[in-house]
Amino acid sequence: MFLCAVGAGVTSLFRTPWIAAVAAMSTGTFVQLEPLNYRDGARVEPADSCGTEKAFEPATGRVIATLQCSGEKEVSLAVKNAKAAFKVWSKKSGMERCEVLLEAARMIKEQKDAIATMETINNGKSIFEARLDVDTSWQCLEYYAGLAASMAGEHVQLPGGSFGYTRREPLGVCVGIGAWNYPFQIACWKSAPALACGNAMIFKPSPFTPVSALLLAEIYTKAGVPPGLFNVVQGGAATGQFLCQHPDVAKVSFTGSVPTGVKIMEMSAKGIKPVTLELGGKSPLIIFSDCDLENAVKGALLANFLSQGQVCCNGTRVFVQQEIVDKFTEEVVKQTKKIKIGDPLLEDTRMGPLINGPHLERVCGFIKLAKEQGATVLYGGEQYVPTDPKLKFGYYMTPCILTNCSDGMTCVREEIFGPVMSILSFETEAEVLERANDTTFGLAAGIFTRDIQRAHRVAAELQAGTCYINNYNVSPVELPFGGYKKSGFGRENGRVTLEYYSQLKTVYVEMGNVESPFESQ
Ligand SMILES: NC(=O)c1ccc[n+]([C@@H]2O[C@H](COP(=O)([O-])OP(=O)(O)OC[C@H]3O[C@@H](n4cnc5c(N)ncnc54)[C@H](O)[C@@H]3O)[C@@H](O)[C@H]2O)c1
Numbered sequence: 001m002f003l004c005a006v007g008a009g010v011t012s013l014f015r016t017p018w019i020a021a022v023a024a025m026s027t028g029t030f031v032q033l034e035p036l037n038y039r040d041g042a043r044v045e046p047a048d049s050c051g052t053e054k055a056f057e058p059a060t061g062r063v064i065a066t067l068q069c070s071g072e073k074e075v076s077l078a079v080k081n082a083k084a085a086f087k088v089w090s091k092k093s094g095m096e097r098c099e100v101l102l103e104a105a106r107m108i109k110e111q112k113d114a115i116a117t118m119e120t121i122n123n124g125k126s127i128f129e130a131r132l133d134v135d136t137s138w139q140c141l142e143y144y145a146g147l148a149a150s151m152a153g154e155h156v157q158l159p160g161g162s163f164g165y166t167r168r169e170p171l172g173v174c175v176g177i178g179a180w181n182y183p184f185q186i187a188c189w190k191s192a193p194a195l196a197c198g199n200a201m202i203f204k205p206s207p208f209t210p211v212s213a214l215l216l217a218e219i220y221t222k223a224g225v226p227p228g229l230f231n232v233v234q235g236g237a238a239t240g241q242f243l244c245q246h247p248d249v250a251k252v253s254f255t256g257s258v259p260t261g262v263k264i265m266e267m268s269a270k271g272i273k274p275v276t277l278e279l280g281g282k283s284p285l286i287i288f289s290d291c292d293l294e295n296a297v298k299g300a301l302l303a304n305f306l307s308q309g310q311v312c313c314n315g316t317r318v319f320v321q322q323e324i325v326d327k328f329t330e331e332v333v334k335q336t337k338k339i340k341i342g343d344p345l346l347e348d349t350r351m352g353p354l355i356n357g358p359h360l361e362r363v364c365g366f367i368k369l370a371k372e373q374g375a376t377v378l379y380g381g382e383q384y385v386p387t388d389p390k391l392k393f394g395y396y397m398t399p400c401i402l403t404n405c406s407d408g409m410t411c412v413r414e415e416i417f418g419p420v421m422s423i424l425s426f427e428t429e430a431e432v433l434e435r436a437n438d439t440t441f442g443l444a445a446g447i448f449t450r451d452i453q454r455a456h457r458v459a460a461e462l463q464a465g466t467c468y469i470n471n472y473n474v475s476p477v478e479l480p481f482g483g484y485k486k487s488g489f490g491r492e493n494g495r496v497t498l499e500y501y502s503q504l505k506t507v508y509v510e511m512g513n514v515e516s517p518f519e520s521q
């Protein structure tokens with residue numbers, strides 16, 4: 001499938017040598033040569049283009065692909081193919097859809113290392129984490145495969161023997177638009193429930209991470225979905241707009257920033273299309289003095305430094321109760337210093353590069369501003385050049401811990417989307433709740449305490465779509481995930497997501513004669 005410098009040449013994704021070759025690939029060797037759009041069951045060059053975008057290997061700064069951004073014609077072709085596939089797929093029973101999704105899940109599991117390797121090359125996250133992302137991806141397919149056959153309505157008895165029933169029906173052609181931080185996982189979290197409900201999907205990855213969605217498309221085809229059921233179009237904002245504005249698109253599920261979410265909602269409103277918005281956050285993590293300190297420190301690192309801090313639900317406002325703030329801070333710094341930064345394909349690396357140069361500059365800009373506003377950099381926050389010469393032009397930085405922060409500082413108010421933890425101290429539960437909720441975002445929140453009553457009391461008061469008690473950033477597919485406030489609405493994962501990819505039809509059945517005020521006398 002890909003030309004790579006490990007002697008694999010152009011081979012098929014579904015042959016074991018390909019999987020082994022890709023899984024064994026090293027940083028600095030991959031070049032994407034095959035088309036990156038996927039339509040009607042095959043890779044294709046787009047029928048028209050509205051510009052180009054370059055995709056990088058963040059570990060080295062190399063360009064690995066130049067994308068043709070799909071134009072209006074290509075988007076229309078993808079919609080046409082998806083509509084045709086929808087006709088076939090939506091007529092299948094839940095059990096038939098289940099079988100295909102289970103086969104796709106099996107193939108993802110089988111190709112876990114190869115998919116994770118591609119993800120690491122294109123995104124920069126450590127191979128250790130990329131494998132975890134692939135795990136939640138096949139789990140998501142398995143989960144919705146299991147639910148596909150349980151889509152059912154209600155039967156309601158009415159007077160005179162009449163009755164009604166409801167049917168849960170698919171929406172049609174759904175569009176998925178993804179962010180760059182979890183490229184494969186986002187494609188799975190959107191497509192699995194969409195397909196389980198009987199819809200077709202056109203997925204547009206971020207132009208920074210175009211590669212891994214194609215692997216999913218090939219897997220779906222091989223697993224038996226009709227050609228055109230899952231298409232991939234590449235491009236940036238203009239391509240996304242063509243998709244959202246297309247009259248035959250029934251729904252848009254978007255993962256990305258708040259400003260883009262606003263535009264998606266505006267475009268969808270014009271077509272009265274339902275939207276799911278999975279947006280950004282600035283989540284609080286509250287650490288009470290009665291916590292298990294070791295777990296709280298682990299939780300704080302999980303809440304801030306996974307995927308180089310580029311995680312939507314990160315708990316970057318770390319509120320620590322006054323009595324333990326010094327001890328906690330000392331321990332957090334100690335553990336943060338141990339994080340191994342470097343080549344993301346190496347097994348012991350825990351922090352790779354950020355997604356690209358401009359984003360690295362942006363994150364460093366936040367740290368500079370934090371210092372100007374009076375925060376203290378206790379550790380890290382600097383650009384980092386690994387010793388391996390091939391990594392010289394990668395986008396690395398050291399994880400950063402800020403203290404002396406106050407609630408009004410930019411680093412405490414805005415989503416940085418990088419490895420920057422702000423530590424704030426608090427005295428009382430009431431005070432910390434007010435401060436934690438003082439944000440326009442509401443994606444997630446965390447609490448560390450041994451007091452079970454306080455844990456639930458605080459969770460009930462936090463304005464966030466997900467609250468973690470005594471852990472952070474664990475996202476099992478069985479649990480719904482999504483935001484409050486400006487972090488969006490709609491949910492991914494969990495049983496409830498079936499409702500976001502289906503519509504309810506009510507059928508009334510008359511068992512007697514029609515009674516009408518217009519009857520002839
Ligand atoms: N809540 C979640 O589940 C979740 C998950 C991952 C990332 N995020 C958020 O995503 C953001 C980072 O991702 P990003 O930088 O890729 O976000 P972004 O908003 O810049 O882009 C997201 C996607 O939207 C597309 N896009 C941009 N402009 C568009 C337009 N006008 N019309 C249609 N599509 C358009 C992009 O090409 C990309 O595919 C962060 O804010 C992060 O918190 C949220």
Ligand SMILES: CCCCC=O
Pocket residue numbers: 181182310311312313473475
């Ligand atoms: C925990 C996975 C959610 C992804 C957010 O960026």
